Every structure is written in C-alpha cells, then in structure tokens.
Amino acid sequence: xxxxxxxxxxxxxxxxxLMQFLGICPFLGxxxxxxxxxxxxxxxxxxxxxxxxxxxLIQTFILDAFGLAYLQTIAFILxxxxxxxxxxxxxxxxxxxxxxxxxxxxxxxxxxCAILGVAILTIQKEFNLVEGVIFAVSHAIGFxxxxxxxxxxxxxxxxxxxxxxxxxxxIALISAGILAMAFMGFSGLV
Amino acid sequence: xxxxxxxxxxxxxxxxxxxxxxxxCPTLGVTSSAINGLGMGLATTFVLLMSNIVVxxxxxxxxxxxxxxxxxxxxxxxxxxxxxxxxxxxxxxxQSLGLFIPLIVVNCIVLGRAEAFASKNNLLTSAVDGLxxxxxxxxxxxxxxxxxxxxxxxxxFDITIYSENYVTLLFVLAPGAFIVLGYLIAIINRIKxx
Amino acid sequence: MAKRESTFIxxxxxxxxxxxxxxxxxxxxxxxxxxxxxxxxMKAENEAIEKVLPAFEELGESWKVPxxxxxxxxxxxxxxxxxxxxxxxxxxxxxxxFSGYISIMAGFxxxxxxxxxxxxxxxxxxxxxxxxxxxFRNTEKPNQNVIGKNPEDFRFEVTKDGGDIDAITAxxxxxxxxxxxLVRAFEAYKGNVNAISGATE
Numbered sequence: 001x002x003x004x005x006x007x008x009x010x011x012x013x014x015x016x017x018l019m020q021f022l023g024i025c026p027f028l029g030x031x032x033x034x035x036x037x038x039x040x041x042x043x044x045x046x047x048x049x050x051x052x053x054x055x056x057l058i059q060t061f062i063l064d065a066f067g068l069a070y071l072q073t074i075a076f077i078l079x080x081x082x083x084x085x086x087x088x089x090x091x092x093x094x095x096x097x098x099x100x101x102x103x104x105x106x107x108x109x110x111x112x113c114a115i116l117g118v119a120i121l122t123i124q125k126e127f128n129l130v131e132g133v134i135f136a137v138s139h140a141i142g143f144x145x146x147x148x149x150x151x152x153x154x155x156x157x158x159x160x161x162x163x164x165x166x167x168x169x170x171i172a173l174i175s176a177g178i179l180a181m182a183f184m185g186f187s188g189l190v
Numbered sequence: 191x192x193x194x195x196x197x198x199x200x201x202x203x204x205x206x207x208x209x210x211x212x213x214x215c216p217t218l219g220v221t222s223s224a225i226n227g228l229g230m231g232l233a234t235t236f237v238l239l240m241s242n243i244v245v246x247x248x249x250x251x252x253x254x255x256x257x258x259x260x261x262x263x264x265x266x267x268x269x270x271x272x273x274x275x276x277x278x279x280x281x282x283x284x285q286s287l288g289l290f291i292p293l294i295v296v297n298c299i300v301l302g303r304a305e306a307f308a309s310k311n312n313l314l315t316s317a318v319d320g321l322x323x324x325x326x327x328x329x330x331x332x333x334x335x336x337x338x339x340x341x342x343x344x345x346x347f348d349i350t351i352y353s354e355n356y357v358t359l360l361f362v363l364a365p366g367a368f369i370v371l372g373y374l375i376a377i378i379n380r381i382k383x384x
Numbered sequence: 385m386a387k388r389e390s391t392f393i394x395x396x397x398x399x400x401x402x403x404x405x406x407x408x409x410x411x412x413x414x415x416x417x418x419x420x421x422x423x424x425x426m427k428a429e430n431e432a433i434e435k436v437l438p439a440f441e442e443l444g445e446s447w448k449v450p451x452x453x454x455x456x457x458x459x460x461x462x463x464x465x466x467x468x469x470x471x472x473x474x475x476x477x478x479x480x481x482f483s484g485y486i487s488i489m490a491g492f493x494x495x496x497x498x499x500x501x502x503x504x505x506x507x508x509x510x511x512x513x514x515x516x517x518x519x520f521r522n523t524e525k526p527n528q529n530v531i532g533k534n535p536e537d538f539r540f541e542v543t544k545d546g547g548d549i550d551a552i553t554a555x556x557x558x559x560x561x562x563x564x565x566l567v568r569a570f571e572a573y574k575g576n577v578n579a580i581s582g583a584t585e
Contacts, residue, residue, distance in 0.1 A: 014483065019364050021219035025298055028214065070274060070414045071407060073292045074266040078403075081259055110262075111296040113215040117289055124289075125484060165376045169211060173372030180365040187482065187557075252402075256395045260402045267406040271413050278420030281428060285505060363509065 003134055006127075010138030012186040016114050017146040018179060023114030027147060028172060030105050032158075037151035039098045040105060041144035043091070045137070047083050048115045052136035054079050055119040056129055076119050077110075084110045114143055146183075150176065196318045200326030206299045207330035207371075208378040213299040216290045217331060218367040224347050227335025229283045231328025233276070234294050235321065237268045241300060242320030244268075245308040261304045262295070269295045299327060337370050338362055428504070429475070429489070436491025436500035437463050437471040444469075449576055451568045458572045471499055472577060476569035481561040483507035486516075488562070490569035494577070496534045501566065513558030520562065525550070535570045 016022050023044070030040045055076045063069050088106055091099045099106065109115065118139050122132040153175055162171050206212045213234075220230045244264050252260050273291050276284040284291065294300065303323055308316040339345055342361030344352045360366045433443065440463035448457040461473040471494060477487040486506040491499040503517040520530045527543075527550045541547025542559050551559035 021215050021364070021367065022293075024214035024218060025212070028211070070270055070410060073270045073273065073295055074263060074403070074406060074410070077262055077266050077295050078259070081262055107258075108298070110258075111298050111301060113293045113296050116293060116296050120289060120292060125479075165380050166372070170372040170376035170379070173368045173375065177365040177368030177372065180368055181360075184364065252398055253389060253391070253394045256399050259399060263399075263402050263406050267410055270410050274410075274413055274417040274421070278417040278424055281424040288507070359512075 003131070006131060006134050007138045008186075010135060011142040011145060012183065015142045015146055015183050016118070016139045017143055018176070018183045020117070022117040023112050023143055026105060026108065026112055027150065027176075028169065029108075030102075030147070030151075032151065032154055034148060034151040034155065036101055036105075037147045038144075039102055041140070041147055043087055043102065043106065044109055044112060044115065044143060045140035047080065047087055047109055047112075048118055048140045048143075049133060049136045050083055051076075051080050051115055052119050052122050052132050053129070054083070056122060056132050059123050072120070072123075076116060080115055080119070081110045114139065146179070150179065153179070193314070193318050196315060197322035200319075200322035200324070201329055202326075202378070202382070204323070205326045205330055205378070206323055207327060207334075208375050209382070210299075210302075211375075212302060213297045213327060215293065216297060217334060218364075218371060220287055220290050221331055221335035221338055221367060222342070222362045223286075223339040223345075224332055224336040225283075226286050227331030227333075228328065229280075230287055230290060230294075231324070231331040233272045233287075233291065234297060234300065235324025235328055236272060237265060237294050238300050238303060238324040238327075239317060239320040240268045240271075241265045241304055242308040242316040243313065245304045246311060246313045246316035249309045257309065258301075258305070261301060261309075265300050265304065266295045299323065334367075334371060334374060337374075338366055341370075342366060432489035432502040432504055433461055433463070433473040433491070435502045436489050437473050438493060438499060439465065440470050441465050449572045451571045451575075456568075458568060460572055460576060469494060472573050474569035474572045475504070476565045476572070478561045478565040478568070480557070480564055481506060481508055482513050482555070482557045483509070486558075486561055486565060488565045488569070490566055490573075492570065492573045492577075496536065496570075496574070496577070497532055498530050498535070498566070498570075500531060503562075508558045509555070513552065513555040515552055515555070516558055516562045519552050519559075520549070530566065535567065540567055540570075 010016070014020055017024065017027050026040055026044070030036050058075055058079065059072065063072055063075060084107060087109070088099070091106070118136050122135055125135075127135055154172060157171060157175065166174070200206070202209075204210060207214070207217050216230055216234070220226045241261070241264050245261055269292060272294065276291065303320060307319050311319070336346055338361045340351060341358055342363075344350055344354050344357045361370065430443075442464055444462040444464055446459050446461045448459050450457045456477075458477070459475045461475070462469055463471050463473065471491055473489055473491045475487065475489055477485060479485055484507065486508065487504040489502045489504055491501065493499045501520070506514065506516075508514050508516065519528055522528050523531070527548070530549065539547040540549065540563060542549055542551040542556060542563065544551060544556060545560070549559075549563065
C-alpha cells in the first residue's frame, strides 16, 4: 500500500484520537499542560512502535503458525504491559523529572487503547512489518498532534470565562468535538 | 456493606463515565446507536463481573508485585471469551462493535475496579460492585447512544422515530460524540449538585 | 489471609500459572465455539449469495482466483439449477474505501450482467458512504443503478472520472472503492465463466 497514503491517513484523515476515539483517557488527562503532553507523546510513541513490531512478530511466528489466533488479546496486552514496565525503568534512570511529571499516567499507558488498537489494526489491515512500523509511527505522530493542539487550547480555556456548569471536562469535550470537526475536513485528502 | 447501595452507586453517584470519567474510548467510539451502546455495555458488564469475582477469589494467592499483570491476564481471558461467543452467536453485533471488543481489556474501568475494589473485598461485595458499575456503564452508553442515534438518524433502536430529512448527521459522527458527552456530563454534574 | 510474599519464585510461578490456566480455559472455550463461528460465517455468506443470484438449487464448489496485479484473490461461487449454471457469485473486496476495507458479494448471471450485490463488511461513514448498499441499486435513478448492466457495456466508473455512474453525494471515495470492488469481481467472473459452464457440459 502506498506509504504516503498510510502516513497522511493515520495522522490526519483517520486521526487516532479525534476520529477513531482511541487514547481518549490520556488525551483528556494529560493535555492540561503542553510540557506534560509532549512528554506523554514521546513515551506513547516509543511503546506504540515497539509494541507494533513485537506483536506483529508474535502474531506471525507464534499465534498464526500454531493456530492460536484466539490468544491474540492476552498475548498483545502482556507485550504492552511489559514494554510499559521497561519504559518506566528506563525513564526513572534517564529522566527522573519527566518520570515524576507523568506520575500515574505512565503505568496507565498500558491501558491506552491507542496502543493496543494500533497493534490490532496492523494485523487486521494485513500490513507487512515495514508498513506496520510506518503505520505505528504515523499514528504516534497523530496522537501527539491531537494532544499538543488540545493542550494549547486547554491552556487558553483555563483563562476564559466558562459558564460554571461547563467548566472542566464538559468544555474540554466540546472543544475536542470542534477540533474533531476541523479534522474531518481532511477527509478529502486521500 | 449495604449491598443495595453498593449496587446502585454505579448508576449516578459513581457512574464510571459521567462521574469517574473512565472508559471514555468505548463511550465515544460505539455510541453511534443505542443498540451498539447496549451491546458494548453488557459485554463490558460481563467482563467486569467475572473478573471481579475471579480476582476476589484468588486475591490472597497473588504476590503484590505481579498483581497488575495477573489481573490483566484474567481480564484478557474473559474479554476473549466474549469475543468468541459474540463471533459465534451474535455476528452482526460483533461486526458493529469491531475493534472495541478486544479493547475492553484496556477499559480503565475494568482494571480499575479489580485493583481498587475486588482485590480488597470479599466475593459477594466484589461481584455486586462489578454488576452495579457495569450496568451503570451500560446505562451511560445507552443514553449517549440513544441521543446520538435519535438526533443523528431519526431512529432509536433501529425504529424510525422521525424522517431522515430532519437529522443532523454530525451527531453520529466523531464530533457529535464529544459534544453530546460534554453536555451530558455538565447536566449530570448539575443534577448531582442538587 | 495474608498475601503471598513477592519473592522472585512466587512471582514467576504465579504469573506462569495464571497465564497457563487462562490459556487452557480459553482453548476450551475456543473449541466449544469453533464450529458455531464457522457456521455463522457460512450462513452470512450463503444468505448473501442467495440475495445476489437468481434462484438456484445448489452451489458448486467455490475456489479462489487471482485478480489484478496486487496479488489479491477473490472467491467465486458458481450456482446451479439442476445441471445448468445460473450464475456466479463473487466475494470481492477493496481496501480503497474511505475507512479502508469494504467487502461485497456480487452476483452475475450467465450473460455477464450484474444480477445483484450485497455489501458485507465496511466501516464507511454512516449516512454517507454507508448508503452504498442502497444507492447503486436504485431503479428509479438509472444513472446510479448498476443492477442489470453488463460491465462491458458501459464505462464502469464515477462520472467525475469520466464514467457513467453517479457517485454517492459527498462520498466519491466510497463510490470509487465500491466500483473498484465490483470491477474486480467482474474480472474474476469473466476469467472463469467459460471454464465453469464448459465443465458442466
């Protein structure tokens, strides 16, 4: 499949957060400040790409080879959980400041539906390993893009005069909806 | 523990979607129709109930450091059961819910309840909690799905309520999900305050 | 009851035991549901075939034929009434939909005309691309309708690309993908219709 179509499709047209609804929890939870958003994106990107590679290999050489396709869910989530543990250990050593800033959200990357979602989609769309990696990298970029745009918007929202009932999550969601509308405009690209 | 209170807290006071703000991904992703919301809600309730039961039963056997991975395996197994059973007996629902069925395993609600509740409470309490939170989740999904389906396609549970000429397509699309959920949370917050 | 100690041995054993038991239990459930899943798949397929072909008594053996240069192959189902072949159904697909994969069951009668089609799987936008199941069979709009037409007799493309078929309003991509799938189906049909009817003589 055309690599460019995969890339544009993943980042803009079928943006993992705004169009496919994956990765919403960190999207709402970590997007309050731009700096944490950037850190989160890095961690998610790392896990997403590695997870896609490892799960692809496991699916091809173990699950499919032995007719164990029904163990996909267990196998994939265990891979992701292990990778997140790895990231935690590395981050603690390499950048304790970022480790502190991300706090509880770091282990929560395991439950980031975007990562498991991308891993499963790579198999469903029958990409080969190269396409899968490009797919994962593009979705990580798309995730980061949505997260950072949103963090910027939220930093501004905090300074605005929002009606009491809508303060906090409701106005964030409505803004996300408007952002999603904007992204829908990309559908003519591919 | 008052089991009725334990059960009913899942509906309003501790509604996983509107109050705890968990399980957002499926909430936004499968609520383009009331039926999808119902199907997903019930599937998740099953997983919640079963995993809460199993975790509560074997909680003393699991060393503390590996409890999260162990819970994840248990949850993943029940999710796979749901996948297989749905594929066999409810193929069209399975297709509509698509990717979000295996994603139940990363639904923060399920792991959250196992960790915060089932690993610390007895069997009956954990089971009732699982059931209550699961049904509260289902309630939220059906509500959101129903509103989006009605406003976006004029139908409810696939029954045409009003003509397609007056629908606002946006509601069944991505932005509609965010916007309706945002307003619902705002409304529920107001109700809770009173 | 105190929790078990988190010694290395305990951790490894527990994790291994939990995973092993889970996998075994799942294997059991998988065995239980295996047949039902196969049955559900076949039922959906057969129902679709019945919708897209004229009345038939039985289906011959299906097989896969390669189409195009992408290395894809489509499954074809010849249908018979007695000894005579009445039509061929082709389970076709395309990956060029707006949201990717679309699979369609297309039925051709023995003269090469499209007898019917049924969209099997898709993730196109509800209210837009998802209308394709009804749009292209609308008998009141001959410029949209593909039923009863032989792909060799007209330009099987959307009008935007110089063809004869009106695309779904605001869903050109889905329409193009739909046509792509049907064109490939016709290719599969054409390449094999003589082989099949020849074999029954």
